[in-house]
Amino acid sequence: MAGDLLDQSVGSARGTVSLPDQPRSPWWELGRRLLAALAILLGTVMLVYVDRAAYVDNNDLPGRAVGLIDAFYYSTVTLSTTGYGDIAPVEPHARLLNAFIITPARIAFLVLLIGTTLEVLATQGREMFRVARWRKNMGDHVVIVGYGTKGRSAVETLVNNGYDRDNIVVVDSSPLAKTDANNDGLTVIPGDATRRSTLRTAGVGRASQVIITTDRDDSNVLATLTVRQLNPDAWIVSSVREQENAPLMKQSGANSVITSSDAVGRLLGLSSLSPMLGSVMEDLLTYGEGLEVAERDLLVSEVGQQPQSLPDQVIAVVRDEKVYRYFDPVVTQLSRGDRLIVVRPAKELPWAPRPGTHDEDFAADEED
Known part of the structure; x- marks a missing residue:
C-alpha cells in the first residue's frame, strides 16, 4: 500500500510541468485587458442590435425600433451597472439573454476594466514606494x-x-x-x-x-x-x-x-605535486567546513603576547593599516589596536573554542 502511494506521488511529480514566467510590462497587461473589455462591449452591442425587436425605448415614439446607437447606449449603461431603465427588454427570450449572457458579461467587464486598472496602479505605486525607500536607506552597502x-x-x-x-x-x-x-x-x-x-x-x-x-x-x-x-x-x-x-x-x-x-593554475599545480596540500588549500577556500581563514579583533588577554602563542594559528597581523607576517620583528609582541589574520576551525569546537564568542573583552573596546 505504501509502495503504491509512493509510486503515485512520484508519477504525479513526474507529470508536473513547470513553465517559466514571461515577465511583461504592466502597461502591456493593462492594454491587453482593455481590449478584452472592449470585445465584451462590442459583443453585447451586436447581441442587442440583432435582437433589437425585443427591446423598447421608453423615450422614443411608439413603434420606433431600437437602433445601433441605442444598442451601444444600452450596452454601455448596462455593463457599467448604471442602468437608467429607458431601454429595456420586453420579450421573454431577451430577458433570459440578459440574465444568462449579459449579466456574466457585465461581471467580466467590471473585473477586467476596473479591477485590472486598480491592480496596475497599485502595483506601480507600491513598486515606486519600495524603490524610494530603498534609495533613502541605502548606504555603506x-x-x-x-x-x-x-x-x-x-x-x-x-x-x-x-x-x-x-x-x-x-x-x-x-x-x-x-x-x-x-x-x-x-x-x-x-x-x-x-x-x-x-x-x-x-x-x-x-x-x-x-x-x-x-x-x-x-x-x-x-x-x-x-x-x-x-x-x-x-x-x-x-x-x-x-x-x-x-x-x-x-x-x-x-x-x-x-x-x-x-x-x-597554482591550485591545480599544488594538487598535482602534492594532493594533500591541494586539498588543504581547497579546504581553506571553502566556507563552513574544516578550516577557514578569518580576520578578528585582538582580545584584552592577548595584548603583549607573541602571535605564535595564541590558540588560533596567526599568519599575519594588521597594524596601522599595514599587514605584517607573524614572524616579522615589528609584531613580536601584540599591541592594542592590532587585528589578527588567523587559520581556525570553521565551526567552534569544544576543544578549540573560538576567541570572541565567550564574552571576552576586545582590546580595541578596552582602548576606547
Whole structure:
C-alpha cells in the first residue's frame, strides 16, 4: 500500500510541468485587458442590435425600433451597472439573454476594466514606494559588479559571514543574472557597469565596498576607474583573468586585485605535486567546513603576547593599516589596536573554542 502511494506521488511529480514566467510590462497587461473589455462591449452591442425587436425605448415614439446607437447606449449603461431603465427588454427570450449572457458579461467587464486598472496602479505605486525607500536607506552597502560564478561566490561568502542581503546590490546587464540574483533575495540594477548612470543608480557614491567580477579585464578596468571617480573612499576589490593586467587594475584604483587564472593554475599545480596540500588549500577556500581563514579583533588577554602563542594559528597581523607576517620583528609582541589574520576551525569546537564568542573583552573596546 505504501509502495503504491509512493509510486503515485512520484508519477504525479513526474507529470508536473513547470513553465517559466514571461515577465511583461504592466502597461502591456493593462492594454491587453482593455481590449478584452472592449470585445465584451462590442459583443453585447451586436447581441442587442440583432435582437433589437425585443427591446423598447421608453423615450422614443411608439413603434420606433431600437437602433445601433441605442444598442451601444444600452450596452454601455448596462455593463457599467448604471442602468437608467429607458431601454429595456420586453420579450421573454431577451430577458433570459440578459440574465444568462449579459449579466456574466457585465461581471467580466467590471473585473477586467476596473479591477485590472486598480491592480496596475497599485502595483506601480507600491513598486515606486519600495524603490524610494530603498534609495533613502541605502548606504555603506556592498556593490557586486557581475553576478557570474565569482559574483555569486562573493555574495555567499559575505552572507555566510553575517552580512545582510539587504545591504548587497548587484549590477549586471544579463537578464539571466538579474533573475538569479532576485531569486537569491538581492537587489539588482540591470545595466552596463562601465556607465556612470548605472553605477549612480546602484548608489556607488555611498557604498563602502565594491567587488568587480565581470569576465572581461577591459570591462573590469573601466568599471574600476568609474567607481573610483564616483567614490574615492570605497574599498574596491577587482578580479582579472590575466596577471599582466593586475598592475593596470591597481593603477585604475583597485585596492585589491585577484588573478583568477593564476590562482586556479597554482591550485591545480599544488594538487598535482602534492594532493594533500591541494586539498588543504581547497579546504581553506571553502566556507563552513574544516578550516577557514578569518580576520578578528585582538582580545584584552592577548595584548603583549607573541602571535605564535595564541590558540588560533596567526599568519599575519594588521597594524596601522599595514599587514605584517607573524614572524616579522615589528609584531613580536601584540599591541592594542592590532587585528589578527588567523587559520581556525570553521565551526567552534569544544576543544578549540573560538576567541570572541565567550564574552571576552576586545582590546580595541578596552582602548576606547
